[in-house]
Amino acid sequence: MTAEHSGKQTHHYTILFPPHPAREDDPHYKDFNHYHESTKHDPEIYQCAIGKHRGDFSECDLDKPLELHHSHVEFSLQAGVDLKWLAVDYPGIDNPDEVGAWVESAANLMWLCERHHRGLDGIHKLSASDFEAIKYVRGLIIE
Numbered sequence: 388m389t390a391e392h393s394g395k396q397t398h399h400y401t402i403l404f405p406p407h408p409a410r411e412d413d414p415h416y417k418d419f420n421h422y423h424e425s426t427k428h429d430p431e432i433y434q435c436a437i438g439k440h441r442g443d444f445s446e447c448d449l450d451k452p453l454e455l456h457h458s459h460v461e462f463s464l465q466a467g468v469d470l471k472w473l474a475v476d477y478p479g480i481d482n483p484d485e486v487g488a489w490v491e492s493a494a495n496l497m498w499l500c501e502r503h504h505r506g507l508d509g510i511h512k513l514s515a516s517d518f519e520a521i522k523y524v525r526g527l528i529i530e
Contacts, residue, residue, distance in 0.1 A: 393529065398514060405467035413462070418491040423455055426498070435500040440522050448502035456504050457490060458497040465490045 410416055426432040433453060438444035459477075460468055465486055474481040480489045489495060505511050508521045508528040521527050 396514070396517070404463050407463050407466050410462065413487065413491075415487045415491040418488060419455070419496070422491070422493055422496055426493075427453070433498055435503055436497045437499065437503045437522060446502070446508075446521075446525070447500040448506060449500060451501045453498045453500055454504045455496050456499050456510060457495055459495050460486075460490050462490055 435444060435447040435449075435453060436458075438447040460473070468486060470481045470483060470486065473486070477489070477494065480486060499510065500506075501509075503509055503521075507530065508518070510518050513521070513528070517528070
């Protein structure tokens with residue numbers, strides 16, 4: 388058996404963001420704000436998705452307010468989405484005039500604590516496979 392060990396991971400790449408409006412100019416930003424305001428006091432919804440999945444919030448940063456994450460399509464990428472590809476997983480989302488509303492809807496939003504959103508083992512820091520793994524492996528990511 389191989390002994391426990393650590394391995395430094397480094398990922399460098401460039402993302403080409405398609406043109407997109409500023410958040411404050413987005414006509415659907417009100418939908419994001421509505422979801423934010425209407426769910427932040429609902430204890431069944433307002434939970435870090437990682438802690439909720441585990442049934443254990445011990446690795447969540449609960450000292451700060453939770454943050455909403457665009458779980459499937461980031462706001463800044465919506466203009467670049469191939470709607471045929473999106474409709475495979477989300478049937479009916481194939482109208483370019485409606486994709487913005489979907490991006491800011493509950494179907495594309497999840498609550499995360501700061502740690503699991505932008506922090507040490509956050510979705511914006513880790514590779515997709517490592518973020519998936521933190522659901523199941525305690526203490527996977529160390530500084």
